Amino acid sequence: MSYKTILAALDSKANAKQVTDFSVALAEQFSAHVIGLHAETLATVPLIAPMEIPDPSAVEALQQAAHSETKAVEAIFRGAMQSDGVPFEWRSYICTAGYSSANVMECARTADLIVASQGNLAEAADSRADLESFLFESGRPLLLIPRLMTRPQPIHRALIAWNGSKEAARAAFDALPLLKSADSVEVFSVDPPGASRDAPELAGTDLAASLSRHGVKVTLRTEEKLGLPAATAIENRLADQSIDLLVMGGYGHSRWWEMLFGGVTRTMLESMTALTLLSR
Incomplete structure (x- = not known):
């Protein structure tokens, strides 16, 4: 048994380098293929009180920010993979369901191992809860990286x-x-x-x-x-x-x-x- 398909769960720019670096180290150890995965959730419609009128400009700003983060995460992932010569592919999904979407889950359930960051548990936002639910509903083993572990280390x-x-x-x-x-x-x-x-x-x-x-x-x-x-x-x-x-x-x-x-x-x-x- 070995890990031949590693899924890097890249949920934010803040931990993208950490997760990517660990995925590279594992890929080199096991001669594995790495899939970089990011789910971009469509922004919900903010309402303007007291009339509760939809604010299209706010929706557009939120979506632009989310898309900018997606591009930044992709750049970090691609840069590291190409630099180290690791076989890889990039998958990003834009949908209202985020990490709970069927396409994202299908991708996860065909991996040998999912790599993700511990992240900042003090900030349990809805998006973080969505990622956590995805990771534990995938049916695949999860390797969780401590927040303070910034570089891969040998497992002795x-x-x-x-x-x-x-x-x-x-x-x-x-x-x-x-x-x-x-x-x-x-x-x-x-x-x-x-x-x-x-x-x-x-x-x-x-x-x-x-x-x-x-x-x-x-x-x-x-x-x-x-x-x-x-x-x-x-x-x-x-x-x-x-x-x-x-x-x-x-x-x-x-x-x-x-x-x-x-x-x-x-x-x-x-x-x-x-x-x-x-x-x-």
Whole structure:
């Protein structure tokens, strides 16, 4: 298994270079083709109070600004791809549905991996929510880049946050190309659920055995009765071990910070220091 089609989700000029640079690095590592994707949402009609009369000039100004950003994002993407000689294509869509449109979703669902930026979660605008929904409805693994990580770095140490769920299992195997190239991979369980409580130290044993057959250099670690939320235990482990890549399952709601382990908070992703691969 390898990543041969990488989708770079280029939602804004602010993070276009970051996402493009990481996509280039991955493309060079896996000899992959990169698709640069940007969805430009048609502006809605502002109304002039108190008569609620449509303001065409305001609509035109909003659309011109959106189109200017699209062109700027495209220039950043094309410049980097051509400079590094990476095979690529550019796709931009203009539609009222933005990232929720059928064309955008169809493009995403045929990629091996989606690369996106953590962005600024303090500014949860409607457009950001639209992008988040798109990423987690695509059915494809997502590699999320921390906001403060400005340049690609080698993945030496990886951590799989393991709770035995189907989402965590999917994430572990979606991450295989990256895990195989890492120097070490830890399967980390916090208060393992179910039958594994009878022998908690065995949590993740079958996963570790399966990964090792793929050539992954894997170890196991289980922590119990810490009195801490899973998110805090994971954060502590990331910091203690200088982890470069976190692999975990994504869960049901419409914001990143509500998707991890069903209860991991917004704080965890706002302070994330490692690349994070999520699947659901």
